[in-house]
Amino acid sequence: MAAYCGRACRQYLLHLAHDNVDFRLPVQTEIKALLSLRNRPFDTSETFSEKSPFWQLNGLSEDDIRSVMSRTVCGKSSFELWGHGTTTDELRKSLLEYPAENMAPYLQQHSTYKINVYTFNKTLVFKDRIKKIDALDFLPFKGTVNLKDPEHIFCLLEDYGSDPNDIPEDPFHIYFGRWIADGQRELIRSYSVKKRHFIGNTSMDAGLSFIMANHAKVKADDLVYDPFVGTGSLLVACSHFGAYVCGTDIDYNTIHGIGKASRKNQKWRGPDENIRANLRQYGTDRLYVDVMVSDASKPLWRKTAQFDAIVTDPPYGIRESTRRTGSHKDIIKPPEDFSSGESHVPVSMAYHLSDIFADLLNFAARHLVLGGRLVYWLPIYRPEYCEEMVPLHPCLTLISNCEQTLSSHTSRRLITMEKTKEPEDSDRLSHLADPRFTPYQGHNSFREKYFSGVTKKNGKDAKATPRNKE
Numbered sequence: 305m306a307a308y309c310g311r312a313c314r315q316y317l318l319h320l321a322h323d324n325v326d327f328r329l330p331v332q333t334e335i336k337a338l339l340s341l342r343n344r345p346f347d348t349s350e351t352f353s354e355k356s357p358f359w360q361l362n363g364l365s366e367d368d369i370r371s372v373m374s375r376t377v378c379g380k381s382s383f384e385l386w387g388h389g390t391t392t393d394e395l396r397k398s399l400l401e402y403p404a405e406n407m408a409p410y411l412q413q414h415s416t417y418k419i420n421v422y423t424f425n426k427t428l429v430f431k432d433r434i435k436k437i438d439a440l441d442f443l444p445f446k447g448t449v450n451l452k453d454p455e456h457i458f459c460l461l462e463d464y465g466s467d468p469n470d471i472p473e474d475p476f477h478i479y480f481g482r483w484i485a486d487g488q489r490e491l492i493r494s495y496s497v498k499k500r501h502f503i504g505n506t507s508m509d510a511g512l513s514f515i516m517a518n519h520a521k522v523k524a525d526d527l528v529y530d531p532f533v534g535t536g537s538l539l540v541a542c543s544h545f546g547a548y549v550c551g552t553d554i555d556y557n558t559i560h561g562i563g564k565a566s567r568k569n570q571k572w573r574g575p576d577e578n579i580r581a582n583l584r585q586y587g588t589d590r591l592y593v594d595v596m597v598s599d600a601s602k603p604l605w606r607k608t609a610q611f612d613a614i615v616t617d618p619p620y621g622i623r624e625s626t627r628r629t630g631s632h633k634d635i636i637k638p639p640e641d642f643s644s645g646e647s648h649v650p651v652s653m654a655y656h657l658s659d660i661f662a663d664l665l666n667f668a669a670r671h672l673v674l675g676g677r678l679v680y681w682l683p684i685y686r687p688e689y690c691e692e693m694v695p696l697h698p699c700l701t702l703i704s705n706c707e708q709t710l711s712s713h714t715s716r717r718l719i720t721m722e723k724t725k726e727p728e729d730s731d732r733l734s735h736l737a738d739p740r741f742t743p744y745q746g747h748n749s750f751r752e753k754y755f756s757g758v759t760k761k762n763g764k765d766a767k768a769t770p771r772n773k774e
């Protein structure tokens with residue numbers, strides 16, 4: 305158990321959201337990214353456990369914690385940790401060792417307070433909660449209890465492990481601390497795509513969009529670009545943090561907010577169903593730069609264009625096609641009939657996943673500012689995945705790689721990279737036979753593999769995890 309050493313090195317406890325248990329790792333990247341926005345380099349690996357919803361943080365200040373909580377969607381609540389142990393005796397000993405001068409300001413005679421009891425993986429009846437609070441009577445609380453509007457909130461947090469089929473009698477860990485701030489879980493509800501003005505089949509859910517914006521360290525006055533912008537969900541999240549946003553997409557109808565609607569009971573998109581209107585819905589339309597129809601394989605930007613972050617969800621070919629514009633000699637299918645409501649692309653040809661990612665990394669290497677981040681999703685066929693498959697680039701350092709399972713045999717990985725070097729000609733990834741890139745080429749048939757796995761399992765997997773579930 306860590307010894308307490310006064311004001312200079314207080315410990316803090318984060319209570320993490322548990323709704324994405326198989327997707328815990330982004331928490332570390334998120335918290336690290338938010339601390340580095342405050343120039344607080346932080347080694348998060350020491351006390352982090354993928355299984356636990358609690359995470360002790362050392363070497364930070366209360367201001368650091370408040371700043372993290374003002375943005376995190378992975379963190380639920382934060383506490384100044386006054387004591388912890390694996391038994392009630394250990395907790396008591398630890399609390400008695402906590403410096404009295406650190407506690408005193410919050411236990412004053414004229415103050416009001418309340419104590420909450422939170423149990424993870426076990427439900428306690430009211431009577432048992434009260435018993436646990438009463439057992440804390442050795443702490444020198446001098447104020448008055450006020451359950452409705454207390455000045456100070458304390459919390460006893462008990463961890464009964466993560467197996468709902470094997471809940472122990474006593475908790476594995478017990479913590480006691482002073483509540484500091486809650487995270488931004490509320491954004492998941494208030495920005496839900498269900499209530500969004502303009503949505504499509506692949507609109508990214510709100511929680512993941514905010515996690516991506518945090519991984520990208522998006523901040524006020526940044527310029528953020530999404531080259532596969534779709535309905536602009538990622539721009540919505542980035543503009544919430546004050547960034548100017550722009551995007552491109554090959555789909556004319558999506559960019560212009562016309563054509564077939566994605567909502568049930570609505571055939572055609574209504575007037576003003578577009579990305580700008582989405583930002584207006586959340587009061588950030590002053591940060592809307594523009595969106596344009598453009599093919600990511602042939603970027604329209606001048607060489608000198610620079611972005612602070614690129615945050616994107618490229619197509620995987622499951623719910624949307626992976627295609628790029630071709631020249632007449634590449635024609636593989638006739639131009640589509642625009643009047644039918646289908647997307648209008650004069651000539652289109654297949655855009656292999658490995659080419660999409662090679663283009664994306666080359667683009668990021670050229671157009672990100674130094675220190676700028678690229679955050680994107682990489683689809684993976686799990687039986688064939690190995691870490692070497694994650695596309696690398698000499699100018700981009702891999703920061704994190706977290707898996708989100710889609711079905712038993714497919715997943716997508718949230719990749720975060722940071723630009724650490726300006727590109728030279730030799731740094732450019734070539735699409736074919738580049739030894740730095742070839743391992744991912746096996747995934748070009750991701751679509752076939754995705755559907756073959758679904759067929760094998762009689763369609764069960766297709767329902768397992770909808771791609772952009774909220």
Ligand SMILES: C[S@@+](CC[C@H](N)C(=O)[O-])C[C@H]1O[C@@H](n2cnc3c(N)ncnc32)[C@H](O)[C@@H]1O
Nearest residue numbers: 507508532534535537553554555599600619627
């Ligand atoms: C997964 S969706 C992006 C969804 C978006 N994040 C949202 O929240 O709506 C991928 C997008 O890439 C677009 N796309 C496909 N091929 C493209 C290309 N060659 N260049 C640019 N966009 C492309 C599709 O039209 C689609 O809108």
